[in-house]
Amino acid sequence: MPKPIVAIVGRPNVGKSSLFNRIVGARIAIVEDMPGVTRDRLYQDAEWQGREFTLVDTGGLDFAEDVITAQIRKQAELAIKEADAILFLVDAREGLTSIDQEVAGVLRRTDKPVLLVANKVEQFDQSKISYFDFYQLGLGDPIPVSAAEGLNTGDLLDQLITLLPQPDEDPYPPDTIRIAVIGRPNVGKSSLVNAILGEERVIVSSIPGTTRDAIDTPFERGGKNYVIIDTAGMRRRKKIDLPTERYSVVRALRAVDRCDVTLMLIDATEGVAEQDKKIVGYAHEKGKAIILVANKWDLIEKDDKTMNKFERKFREELPFLSYSPILYISALTGQRLPKVLEMVDFVVEQASKRVPTADLNNLIREATQATPPPADKHRRLKIFYATQGGVKPPTFILFVNDPELMHFSYQRYLENQVRSTYGFEGTPVRFFLRRREAKD
Numbered sequence: 001m002p003k004p005i006v007a008i009v010g011r012p013n014v015g016k017s018s019l020f021n022r023i024v025g026a027r028i029a030i031v032e033d034m035p036g037v038t039r040d041r042l043y044q045d046a047e048w049q050g051r052e053f054t055l056v057d058t059g060g061l062d063f064a065e066d067v068i069t070a071q072i073r074k075q076a077e078l079a080i081k082e083a084d085a086i087l088f089l090v091d092a093r094e095g096l097t098s099i100d101q102e103v104a105g106v107l108r109r110t111d112k113p114v115l116l117v118a119n120k121v122e123q124f125d126q127s128k129i130s131y132f133d134f135y136q137l138g139l140g141d142p143i144p145v146s147a148a149e150g151l152n153t154g155d156l157l158d159q160l161i162t163l164l165p166q167p168d169e170d171p172y173p174p175d176t177i178r179i180a181v182i183g184r185p186n187v188g189k190s191s192l193v194n195a196i197l198g199e200e201r202v203i204v205s206s207i208p209g210t211t212r213d214a215i216d217t218p219f220e221r222g223g224k225n226y227v228i229i230d231t232a233g234m235r236r237r238k239k240i241d242l243p244t245e246r247y248s249v250v251r252a253l254r255a256v257d258r259c260d261v262t263l264m265l266i267d268a269t270e271g272v273a274e275q276d277k278k279i280v281g282y283a284h285e286k287g288k289a290i291i292l293v294a295n296k297w298d299l300i301e302k303d304d305k306t307m308n309k310f311e312r313k314f315r316e317e318l319p320f321l322s323y324s325p326i327l328y329i330s331a332l333t334g335q336r337l338p339k340v341l342e343m344v345d346f347v348v349e350q351a352s353k354r355v356p357t358a359d360l361n362n363l364i365r366e367a368t369q370a371t372p373p374p375a376d377k378h379r380r381l382k383i384f385y386a387t388q389g390g391v392k393p394p395t396f397i398l399f400v401n402d403p404e405l406m407h408f409s410y411q412r413y414l415e416n417q418v419r420s421t422y423g424f425e426g427t428p429v430r431f432f433l434r435r436r437e438a439k440d
Contacts, residue, residue, distance in 0.1 A: 007082065049158070085112065085163045092121045176227055177345070180283075196341065256279065263291050280318065291340075325347070327339050384399045402435065
């Protein structure tokens with residue numbers, strides 16, 4: 001089930017990004033350091049006292065330099081709509097401002113839980129003196145913190161997790177395959193959903209942003225249960241609204257969190273957008289099966305080299321998705337449409353595949369004999385034993401003499417060996433290293 005969303009809001013330069021980094025930790029977990037996986041995240045998973053949530057830094061919304069009160073208010077309104085809880089950050093050093101009061105006015109009208117956080121507190125023994133004015137905002141007791149120094153952030157998180165909603169029970173049968181359809185506005189997400197369902201269940205319009213919220217549609221095909229999730233459009237009807245478009249990423253995160261397969265829809269006439277890279281990078285890091293779907297293929301002038309040219313371009317733009325199959329379809333004409341669910345079934349099967357332990361160890365042994373691990377300062381990596389620890393994504397545990405001796409290029413080599421033997425097409429593959437002493 002999707003994790004609760006916690007948004008940090010506030011005017012510029014109050015320390016939103018500092019608090020974001022403090023909560024998620026100085027070492028943000030990166031599954032693999034590959035070119036093309038976007039790192040300028042405005043969201044990151046965090047955990048406190050066993051409760052997991054996704055933290056959103058609204059400071060990453062690329063406001064223009066001449067930020068005005070209306071934009072900050074819009075930011076707060078978006079947080080209210082999308083988040084489960086809100087951290088409203090103010091600057092204790094600078095004191096109460098008119099923008100703080102504007103944002104507080106918006107937050108007071110919401111039914112979402114709000115914690116007022118007074119940042120940049122320097123002397124905690126006299127902290128109430130520095131943030132006394134913020135009581136005027138009518139949002140309860142300000143919680144003093146110093147995000148830069150990490151002071152009192154633990155107490156803040158203790159209060160935060162008491163406000164988070166409990167996970168809902170899964171409403172669908174356990175064998176249900178969940179499909180998230182993601183992509184930028186007007187690439188044909190709703191058209192694809194309707195074409196798969198065979199009926200007009202989702203409003204289709206040429207106006208970007210017609211789909212307001214993620215829509216779940218359960219259906220059955222060939223004796224199998226599916227739920228298809230059409231994620232919200234990223235623009236408003238009347239005009240392009242940058243903060244709205246950026247912040248609506250949160251909706252796609254929710255869809256990705258609870259899906260088994262991500263259909264990344266790309267407009268073949270326009271190519272991959274930067275926002276697509278961020279969302280599909282999130283799906284990759286979450287271990288979700290991913291299918292790249294080039295829509296509007298009927299509009300492309302073709303020769304015998306067109307498909308190969310497009311594949312090279314997609315692989316260049318998304319090098320971390322080398323394992324993902326690419327489908328070239330037209331949701332409008334139905335071209336290759338049956339291939340979509342066929343590929344969904346296939347990649348789910350691949351992501352659920354288990355390798356017998358004996359076969360896995362034989363494969364690892366043969367791979368290390370063919371290409372021994374490189375030595376580092378006269379020490380060489382030794383892999384004593386391997387086992388598969390899980391599926392969706394396929395996860396392998398390697399017991400080694402020293403995990404630090406594993407170079408990322410050699411791990412990539414091992415992954416390629418596993419893939420060449422067992423496939424795992426359409427799904428990430430994970431390796432975890434555990435130290436074990438050699439037996440005499």
